[in-house]
Amino acid sequence: MEVIITTGRRKTSVSRTYLKEGSGQIICNGRDFKEYFPTSILQYTVQQALSIADSLGKYDITANLTGGGFKGQAEALSLGISRALVKIDPEIRPSLKIKGLMMRDPRMVERKKFGQKKARKRFQFSKR
Numbered sequence: 640m641e642v643i644i645t646t647g648r649r650k651t652s653v654s655r656t657y658l659k660e661g662s663g664q665i666i667c668n669g670r671d672f673k674e675y676f677p678t679s680i681l682q683y684t685v686q687q688a689l690s691i692a693d694s695l696g697k698y699d700i701t702a703n704l705t706g707g708g709f710k711g712q713a714e715a716l717s718l719g720i721s722r723a724l725v726k727i728d729p730e731i732r733p734s735l736k737i738k739g740l741m742m743r744d745p746r747m748v749e750r751k752k753f754g755q756k757k758a759r760k761r762f763q764f765s766k767r
Contacts, residue, residue, distance in 0.1 A: 640659060642657050643658045643659070643723045644656070645719045645720075645722040645726065647721075647722065648715050649712075649718065649743070649744055650708075650711040650746070650747060651706040651711065652704065652707030652708070652711035652712045652714070653704070653705050653706055653715060654702050654712065654715035654718070655702065656701075656702045656716065656719030656720055658700050659698065660697065660699070663696035663699070664700070665699075666699075667702045668702070668704055672685055675704075676713055678709075684717050685717055687717060687740065688720045688721040688735060689720065691740070692724050692731045694724060700720060702716050704716060718740065718743060721740040
């Protein structure tokens with residue numbers, strides 16, 4: 640089996656995911672994913688697609704993560720893994736889609752507008 644390359648995005652985070660057959664090792668930016676994502680919630684987010692597809696321990700995953708914070712990077716990696724698994728076996732797509740793992744989350748930070756304090760907050764109005 641050759642290496643399957645996919646991308647995943649969330650907020651400003653981008654994940655380049657490389658998936659190949661192996662022992663189930665997940666490496667993020669040269670470190671083990673349990674070291675890279677210290678909380679159990681983020682580790683669950685990364686492994687969610689693999690557990691739904693019953694593929695835990697079957698594939699080695701290497702990911703290059705850039706931009707954003709830990710949560711955005713974990714969700715970008717999850718999307719990249721989901722896309723790679725669908726390339727291998729298209730029949731698992733409906734089960735991943737039900738859980739919402741095949742959709743790129745479009746929510747981004749709204750930009751700050753000029754003449755205002757933040758994106759929507761305004762400076763205090765003074766009548767006199």
